[in-house]
Amino acid sequence: MRILLVEDNEMNRxxxxxxxxxxxxxxxxxxxxxxxxxxxxxxxxxxxxxxDLILLDVHLPDGSGLxxxxxxxxxxxxxxxxxxxxxxxPREQAAxxxxxxxxxxxxxxxxxxxxxxxxxxxxx
Numbered sequence: 001m002r003i004l005l006v007e008d009n010e011m012n013r014x015x016x017x018x019x020x021x022x023x024x025x026x027x028x029x030x031x032x033x034x035x036x037x038x039x040x041x042x043x044x045x046x047x048x049x050x051x052d053l054i055l056l057d058v059h060l061p062d063g064s065g066l067x068x069x070x071x072x073x074x075x076x077x078x079x080x081x082x083x084x085x086x087x088x089x090p091r092e093q094a095a096x097x098x099x100x101x102x103x104x105x106x107x108x109x110x111x112x113x114x115x116x117x118x119x120x121x122x123x124x
Contacts, residue, residue, distance in 0.1 A: 001122070002032045002049065006042040006065055007057045007084070012107070016055065019111045025119055039063040046072070051079045053121060058085035058096060066099035073100030080121035084109075 003020075007013045013035050020031050034049065036042040039062045045051075046068070054072065056065040065083070072078035080103075083096035088106035096104050105117055 001028065001030070001052045002034060003118070004034050004036065004042065004045055004049075004051045004054045004079075006036045006039075006054065006060070006068060008037050008060050009057075012057070012084075016114070019114050023111070023115050025115050027119060027122060028115065037061075039065070039068060042068050043071075052123075053079050053118060054081045055118075056081055056083055056101065058083050058087065058092070066096060066101070069096070069100040082117055082121065 005013060005016050007016070017033060020028055020033055023029075034045055034051070036045050038060050042056075042065075054068070056068055058065045069081045069083065072081055081101045083101040083104045084107060085092060085096070085104075086107040088104075093104045102121055103117060105113060
C-alpha cells in the first residue's frame with residue numbers, strides 16, 4: 001500500500017509516520033508513506049506514482065490542498081482523498097467535499113480516528 005501525505009508541518013508528518021508505524025491494523029503494515037510539503041511537491045509525486053490513498057492538508061504554503069483534490073477528481077479516477085485541517089467549520093468541510101475529498105478529518109485527530117478513516121476508504 002502507498003499513501004501520499006501532503007502536509008507542510010513536520011510535526012504533523014512525524015505524527016502520521018508514528019501512527020502508521022505503530023498501528024495494530026494489519027492492512028496498514030508495510031505501508032509506504034510518501035511525503036510532500038506543499039502543492040508543488042504533491043503534484044510531482046502524483047505525476048510519477050500511483051497511490052492507494054491521499055492524506056491532504058488543506059492549507060499549504062504555496063496554495064490550497066483542495067486544488068490537489070480537484071485535480072485528482074478531474075482525472076476521472078484516483079485514490080480516496082482525506083482532507084486534514086484544523087479549520088473544522090461546516091463550510092470548510094463542505095468545501096473539502098465539493099473539491100473532491102472523500103472525507104474530512106479535523107486536527108487534532110487521534111490515532112484511532114486516522115487509522116479507522118484510512119481503513120474505511122481502502123479497497124477490501
